[in-house]
Amino acid sequence: MLGIDLEGKRAFVAGVADDQGYGWAITKALAAAGASVCVGTWPPALNIFTRSLERGKLDLSLPGDGDLEIEKIYPLDAVYDALEDVPDEVRENKRYKDLDDFTISGVARALEEDFGSPCVDILVHSLANGPEVQNPLLETSRSGYLGAVSASAYSLVSMVQHFGPLLDPEGAILSLTYLAGERVIPGYGGGMSSAKAALESDTRTLAFEAGRKWGVRVNTISAGPLASRAARAIGEINGMVDYYERNAALPGSNTAEEVGHAAAFLASPLASGITGTTLYVDKGFHAMGMGAEAVLKRETGE
Ligand SMILES: NC(=O)c1ccc[n+]([C@@H]2O[C@H](COP(=O)([O-])OP(=O)(O)OC[C@H]3O[C@@H](n4cnc5c(N)ncnc54)[C@H](O)[C@@H]3O)[C@@H](O)[C@H]2O)c1
Numbered sequence: 001m002l003g004i005d006l007e008g009k010r011a012f013v014a015g016v017a018d019d020q021g022y023g024w025a026i027t028k029a030l031a032a033a034g035a036s037v038c039v040g041t042w043p044p045a046l047n048i049f050t051r052s053l054e055r056g057k058l059d060l061s062l063p064g065d066g067d068l069e070i071e072k073i074y075p076l077d078a079v080y081d082a083l084e085d086v087p088d089e090v091r092e093n094k095r096y097k098d099l100d101d102f103t104i105s106g107v108a109r110a111l112e113e114d115f116g117s118p119c120v121d122i123l124v125h126s127l128a129n130g131p132e133v134q135n136p137l138l139e140t141s142r143s144g145y146l147g148a149v150s151a152s153a154y155s156l157v158s159m160v161q162h163f164g165p166l167l168d169p170e171g172a173i174l175s176l177t178y179l180a181g182e183r184v185i186p187g188y189g190g191g192m193s194s195a196k197a198a199l200e201s202d203t204r205t206l207a208f209e210a211g212r213k214w215g216v217r218v219n220t221i222s223a224g225p226l227a228s229r230a231a232r233a234i235g236e237i238n239g240m241v242d243y244y245e246r247n248a249a250l251p252g253s254n255t256a257e258e259v260g261h262a263a264a265f266l267a268s269p270l271a272s273g274i275t276g277t278t279l280y281v282d283k284g285f286h287a288m289g290m291g292a293e294a295v296l297k298r299e300t301g302e
Contacts, residue, residue: 004268007034009168011267012111012120014076014159015127017045019058021228022176022259023126027070029260030122030267032062038111040076042127043095043102049073074110075102078127078155079147081162082106104155108162118168122267125159125175128152132190133234145191152195153202160206160218169215172267173206175199176259177220177278179286187236200278207276217275219266224254224282247291249284 011030016023016039027037041049050073052058060067077096080086080103090096100110111119129151132144156175167173180188181196200220207218225231225240245253262281265271280286 002270004033004264004270006030006122006264006268009035009121009267010071010115010119011035011037011122011124012040012074012163013037013124013126014040014078014155015042015125017041017049018052018229020256021126021230022223022226022256023124024058025256025260026124026126026174026263027260028062028068029257029264030124031068032064033264033268035122035267036071037068038072038074039070040074040078040107043075043077043099046073046075046095046099072114074107075099076104076107077102078104078125078159079129079151080104081158104158105162108166111163112166117166118171120163120166121168121171123159123163123167123171123173124263124267125156125173127155128176128192128195128230130190130192130195133192134187134189136189137191137193140190145194148191148195149198152192153198156199157202157206160210164210164214164216167214167216170269170272171214171216172271173210173216173218174263174266175203175220177203177222178225179222179280179282181222183286185240187234187240203278204276211275217266217271219271219275219277219279221259221262221266222278222280222282222286223259224248224285226254226256226259228256243291244283244285246293246296247285247288248282249287249292252283254281254283 013027031037082105130148132140177196177199180193181200203220210216227237231237259281
């Protein structure tokens with residue numbers, strides 16, 4: 001039987017701080033396929049995440065038998081490449097001051113110290129941040145725009161630079177993108193659409209550069225809307241979920257599990273020929289040229 005088998009592989013999933021988002025679903029799917037999983041958590045969310053885990057407040061159940069066990073949690077702030085980039089007010093902030101090196105290069109070093117090299121088979125970038133996401137692009141400041149691109153797109157480039165040498169030669173890198181990088185999604189502002197366009201373009205370029213340098217694959221999943229913590233900050237997320245349900249090629253709402261399963265496939269040897277790709281996991285919404293709602297209503301008489 002052909003199945004997804006990640007036994008003996010280690011994943012690092014950046015962007016996990018609760019059990020509501022895509023990072024969590026991907027962590028669970030990779031673990032369910034047999035991988036051990038370390039996560040990278042944004043320092044401002046770290047305390048609440050570790051406390052929720054300790055108190056059993058998160059859904060750890062894996063399909064079939066057993067519960068998710070996270071191998072190790074690394075504090076990670078993906079807007080910093082090295083400690084010398086971190087402004088004093090951040091270093092002295094109560095959420096950061098007691099942490100070891102939480103920058104991208106620092107976490108890569110910590111992983112190597114903990115597990116040797118190569119020590120990562122699967123690298124997942126499941127994080128985004130746009131300080132002005134609620135502003136239309138026309139009302140976005142330079143710093144808001146650059147902040148969105150720094151946190152949500154350059155962070156992938158930097159992670160590939162710093163984690164690349166730690167990756168197994170058959171390793172897989174994945175990120176999460178959204179249709180707003182290629183079509184207009186009103187309300188997805190603050191330069192976040194620009195950041196997703198950059199992320200998708202960088203996926204192709206990194207697939208070539210990291211593919212030839214280390215042999216690894218780089219893909220991105222364009223996921224449908226999900227009411228995660230980050231998405232709730234956009235403001236319109238419930239309306240978007242509802243709109244997709246009424247207008248996508250397939251009925252029903254997107255689930256985080258579907259994205260987790262696609263991630264497990266892309267990370268597995270079954271996808272060894274796939275790189276530089278944007279894979280849509282959105283119930284086929286991206287394929288529609290017109291909203292389906294009016295036609296569906298006419299047909300069903302509802
Ligand atoms: N939710 C959706 O509708 C949707 C749709 C398509 C794509 N995505 C993408 O999926 C990915 C995961 O988002 P999600 O919606 O599951 O929400 P989420 O809240 O589960 O994940 C976002 C994570 O990013 C972390 N983060 C923010 N700034 C960071 C930083 N500087 N350094 C490190 N971590 C940081 C947050 O702490 C959080 O854990 C993002 O790339 C997002 O754009 C989401």
